[in-house]
Amino acid sequence: DAKTTQPNSMESNEEEPVHLPCNHSTISGTDYIHWYRQLPSQGPEYVIHGLTSNVNNRMASLAIAEDRKSSTLILHRATLRDAAVYYCILRGYTGTASKLTFGTGTRLQVTL
């Protein structure tokens, strides 16, 4: 299975941008990069996903390195409601690789 590496925790001030890194050096050509987040005592929430090009949506932006071995989730203006565990997950085309397998993620703390 292709795996990802994320920092255990990060801190941010409210209203500041946050860049959450993810390394995935063994990514295969058909793996999509997915980001989910989990707020305390809730189920995970889809944030964004991409394959090769950078992606933007109302929640965040996803910057993917040219060699695809790393990516960065960007929250443009962090709020207290963004405090959560953020998971970077590779999702393959089929079979075992297509399962959404959660690692330990990055716990984001947002302070005033």
Next chain:
Amino acid sequence: GAVVSQHPSRVICKSGTSVKIECRSLDFQATTMFWYRQFPKQSLMLMATSNEGSKATYEQGVEKDKFLINHASLTLSTLTVTSAHPEDSSFYICSARYGTSGGCGKNIQYFGAGTRLSVL
């Protein structure tokens, strides 16, 4: 985004009883649903993959006779924890996959809010 409803949100039961958890996709049809379990301060662990109209596929180490999964329709999957014991106390989360075309890699999964099971 799409909505997945999970019920109940919390259940407390006596040891030896069975508990059923329902997972519904409210605004889309889901041929594939997933059940996860999460212990305190740990990440989500996939328990099984549920396909509509067929038997569920269980992950290694998950007892299929203890965790019964039924996916009888395109919008409903149920997980029954049979003869629950205190060690089954956990946060159970269901998920439904949205979209099936073009391979699974790009498909988004939507999650329920989770069910916290406490077995006394």
